[in-house]
Amino acid sequence: MGKLRSPLGKWLKRRIGYPLEAVVVHAAYRLFQALPVDTASSLGGWIGRAVGPRLRKTKVARRNLARAFPEKSAAEIERIIRDMWDNLGRIIAEYPHLDALSDTDPGGRTELVGSQYLDSLRDDGIGGIMVGGHLGNWEVAQIASRKLGLDVAMVYRAPNNPYVGRLLAKVRGTASGTYFPKGADGARMLIRHLSKGGHVGMLIDQKMNDGIAVPFFGRSAMTAPAAAQLSRRLNIPIFPQRTERLEGARFRITILPPIEPSDTGNTEQDTVELLKRLNVLLEGWIRERPGQWLWLHRRWPD
Helix, strand or coil: HHHHHHHHHHHHHHHHHHHHHHHHHHHHHHHHCCCCHHHHHHHHHHHHHHHHHCCCCCHHHHHHHHHCCCCCCHHHHHHHHHHHHHHHHHHHHHHHHHHHHHHCCCCCCCEEECHHHHHHHHHHHCEEEEECCCCCCHHHHHHHHHCCCCCEEEECCCCCHHHHHHHHHHCCCCCCCCEEECCCCHHHHHHHHHHHEEEEEEEEECEEEEEEEECCCEEEEEEHHHHHHHHHCCCEEEEEEEEEECCEEEEEEEEECCCCCCCCHHHHHHHHHHHHHHHHHHHHHHHHHHHHHHCEEEEEEE
């Protein structure tokens, strides 16, 4: 019976579950789209704070926080969890307003620090990689970069629900017209893109089961090596990029000086050392604003 139920369950999910989920997602998108950006962001934050801490996934965040901050009290950890859900709720509500949020002109909603490095990345005639994490509203930076003349391609994993996936593709299309799927085919396309002087953005803070073990908050964490490996292989720079939520629906994007790949002759060691430098940067950003990081994925082994 188990074998019969499994195909039936998958069929029901595809034919009924996914369309129902898509109806809810599209309705929420239309609601937040109809609201002024500050109102939408505030409402999303309120929903996140009210619902998020009650979800089962919060147990993962609580365990991650206890490991990352053993010195913090239970009350402090719960406050970070509340802030995390506030930020995540705001991100969801801000999707219809990403174009307005990414305005870096004077008086705009996003402040840009390190614009000279973005100019260098855009104008140096070679490929480059922007790396960041799931901090603040991580969707804002790529749209802001494109408005400033730097088209940053995106590496993505398509959502299981194709109806939701099409909406996300439409919204994210503001950020880049170039997408590379995760996997071997996408990797080959990405290498060709970078070799021709293209640019790509990568979020490098999620667990990758077949990654490389690198320290993160004092614990070994399986870390995606693609950015470091591509930088070394193609001899192109990595530009760390940080997005912070300042207050409400206002942000600061900071682009740091490039990290040039080293070549000591030991490929594995050079890759690990580069990943260590990147993890140190990410950890520092997270420690400064722990409520703005996505603590919900299983970053460390159980």
